[in-house]
Amino acid sequence: MEKIRGEAKGRSASGRRAERTLQRDPERTRASILAAATWEFAENGIGGARVDAIAERAGINKRMLYHYFGDKEQLYLAVLEDAYVGIRTAEKSLNLSDLEPEQGISELAMFTWGYFLEHPEFLSLLGTENLHRARWLRQSTRLKELHSSFIDKLADLLQRGKAEGLFRPDVDPLNVYLTIAALGYFYLSNQYTLSTIFGRDLMDKGNLDVWKRHIVHVTLASIRR
């Protein structure tokens, strides 16, 4: 099948810049590889992911994948970094400093739950990364700088709560965050074995809502005086 020469020439000669109708578009190509790779790695883990499958899903030639990302492992790292940037960016919309202590904890818990629920691929990538003992996370300078911003804000919030006599004085910010994350992560990432064994559909709308309220309740109950 031949390309129509005249058409391409006519377009480029018109002087319009980056019309998004270009036959060649590095940014879009890169983005579609990243999206396809995120799906493939989340779905199959790093050992099960197939480079050819990523190329096909992205609608590009496999050569391009190596052109933009080097090799399979570097592509995986780019996917992981992108996923972390995603949650850290979303976190910024949370303004814990403006809220009453109990309200703040509740918002943090619901935000975390909501993010996990909407981003199953993030949970899956975390699972893969931990299977490999954070091998790629540890070698990523970019991710080591990108530490969670809200542990500090959470510490302030808890401090205010303690000063008001609402929270126990020995409450630790990281442990509070781990509690919230644990309850959300486990419920969602292990839903398949749990639903099978206990015969309850954990993704049922009603059950999801019960669990969301449960996380808030548990977290608050554990830190109150």
Next chain:
Amino acid sequence: MEKIRGEAKGRSASGRRAERTLQRDPERTRASILAAATWEFAENGIGGARVDAIAERAGINKRMLYHYFGDKEQLYLAVLEDAYVGIRTAEKSLNLSDLEPEQGISELAMFTWGYFLEHPEFLSLLGTENLHRARWLRQSTRLKELHSSFIDKLADLLQRGKAEGLFRPDVDPLNVYLTIAALGYFYLSNQYTLSTIFGRDLMDKGNLDVWKRHIVHVTLASIRR
């Protein structure tokens, strides 16, 4: 390298039965394949596990692996079944019905935590199985029969607590168990990314102990009236 004929004949002719010095020992071979496969699947996931690596680790010829287990997937299923049998067997040592309600919850939480801590391979296999949406667990008739025995016992325990006015009347047994499991599972299975990002060694003896007490505290705080 030649086998020494006389030695082997002499041994078998002596009339002693199953001296455990047999050159051929089906049970031991099977067991060593299973142990090696458990390690390999837990370490690399199903996609990353290598049949040759399992054979080498088990000290057997690869042919034997197919002889005893059929193929890689059936071997994985055998590993998964074995792991579940392990925890269900251990659960039986718990006698919740003999304990006071609060004491019972505390024992259950500490037992679960202890088991997870001593069996990282079980957590890893759960992660792999969930990545694949419980594909093998669902097709295993053996595992579907092997449901967790202590949800019923836990229900009784909670019922007693409710009757004594200790626990809230709306407390759900499965949610209590999920809470306990979630707090243990997430802390341990995600320790690598968490330690890297938050700069705290979660496997430090002191931190492990704090978390154990934390699980008990959180669980009790969430169900008390």
Next chain:
DNA sequence: CAAGCCAGTAACTAATCGGTTACTTTGTGA
């Protein structure tokens, strides 16, 4: 003790997979 089955080995194979080579096409700036 003969016969047959089961345990075990070494070497092989077909297919898969990550990565590359050799090449063409397209955009752009001197």
Next chain:
DNA sequence: TCACAAAGTAACCGATTAGTTACTGGCTTG
């Protein structure tokens, strides 16, 4: 406008990997 770099393609390659073949050695039973 043309030279050059970047974007893109198709076909290929060597290594790995799950699974097999063809065979030997050893245990049990009638």
